[in-house]
Amino acid sequence: MTNTPMPRALLSRLGIPRPLSWGYLGLLVFMTGVGVEAGFLSPYLEDLGIPEARVAMVFTVYGVTGAVAAWLSGALSDLWGPRRVMWLGLVSFVVTHVFFLAVAVPSRAYPLLLVGYGLRGLAYPLFAYAFLVWIAAVAPPRQMGSAMGWFWSAFSAGLPTLGSLTASLLIPVLGERGTLWAALGVVTAGGLLPLLLVRERTGAARLAAAGESPLAGLAGSLTILVREPRVGAGAVVRMLNTASQFGFLVMLPAWFTDEVGLSDAQWLRLLAIMFATNIVTNLLFGVVGDRAGWRATVAWCGGVGCTASTLLLYYVPAGAGDRYALCVLVAVLYGATLSGYVPLSALMTAIAPAHKGRAMAALNLGAGASTFVGPLVVSLFRGPLGVAGVVWIFAGFHAVSALLTLVLRTAAPDSGPEPGTGGAPAPAAVPAAAPAPKGL
Secondary structure: OOOOHHHHHHHHHHOOOHHHHHHHHHHHHHHHHHHOOOOOHHHHHHHOOOOHHHHHHHHHHHHHHHHHHHHHHHHHHHHHOHHHHHHHHHHHHHHHHHHHHHHHHHHOOHHHHHHHHHHHOOHHHHHHHHHHHHHHHHOOHHHHHHHHHHHHHHHHHHHHHHHHHHHHHHHHHHHHHHHHHHHHHHHHHHHHHHHHHOOOOHHHOOOOOOOOOHHHHHHHHHHHHHHOHHHHHHHHHHHHHHHHHHHHHHHHHHHHHHHHOOOHHHHHHHHHHHHHHHHHHHHHHHHHHHHHOHHHHHHHHHHHHHHHHHHHHHHHHHHHOOOHHHHHHHHHHHHHHHHHHOOHHHHHHHHOHHHHHHHHHHHHHHHHHHHHHHHHHHHHHHHHHHHHHHHHHHHHHHHHHHHHHOOOOOOOOOOOOOOOOOOOOOHHHOOOOOOOOOOO
């Protein structure tokens, strides 16, 4: 009895909603399994004889289905509850991953690869982003930025940080295809952790208002993009946020090894270091956003910071060659500035406090869209513009996101330490004690 308050108090101070603590651990393990392939699947498919442009298109289709699933994760969480949507995501991953490895990859047939990997794009967003909606429904407003920071830290700790590190250890033993099979076990274990151990009741019930029809709920999660332009702008910012990340995962593995001169192992370690930095800075910028302002943190640390770090990630290795320390330095800078966008999740719930589920669906749509916009840019422009041209496009994306963030104001004033979270509403505006399904 005397020891019980200690972990509760510690979790509260860290900004982790205690009832969801197992969910964060499960997300970390789940995304580690998803991220195993991130650093090598693109060149692995090319080694099977699939042309580079077609490989980029495979990832683009994966991103398109991922965008749909990311939107559905928020919309369906409103209607079914996040827990059921997470179950759907886990089961979908197991089925589609087996099809991809057992049928599509051995066939080396381009249509089957498109279908197999494309269908698999439906899986992880349903699981991960439904948990994000669960956090938005449960976390106290004063800790929303920190709670979201922990989500993105667990997310990026797995994809691609620990996933890439796991791949670097398993590939010499199991080979690429064996490593992909091993990833299935990691994903399954991670998915079962929150689904079996989290007892919080809000996530088991629908979040939408009682009596709202499923069709109206799904339509509302789209029409809010038009009815509330700031929600639409936030979704665009979220898309631009990680478009460069997903584009780089397609383009940079071959560039760093073939042009810069790094070994495959060096590249995988660099990728792991890049997003290991992202883990720490996700937490940092979640706290910074809660104190210094969500909107300002996203615009300056995220948008402006990534504009610079994206260019440095290309030009420093291009000029310095395989000087590994310099390559790591700019990779760390890029991973850190990506974290500047973390408070965007909290800001979106403040923009539409009466429809947080729909606002998160819009945000998730932007997150999912980035998974195909990035590879699509690579597919369309790497040939005519080269790697440098694509990098400038991604830098432009981040600059535009900084400008768009300036319109993401809320009804609350941008002052005061508590509501001064970049325009977040005062805690009284979204009472933590209110039943979660109300107003979501």
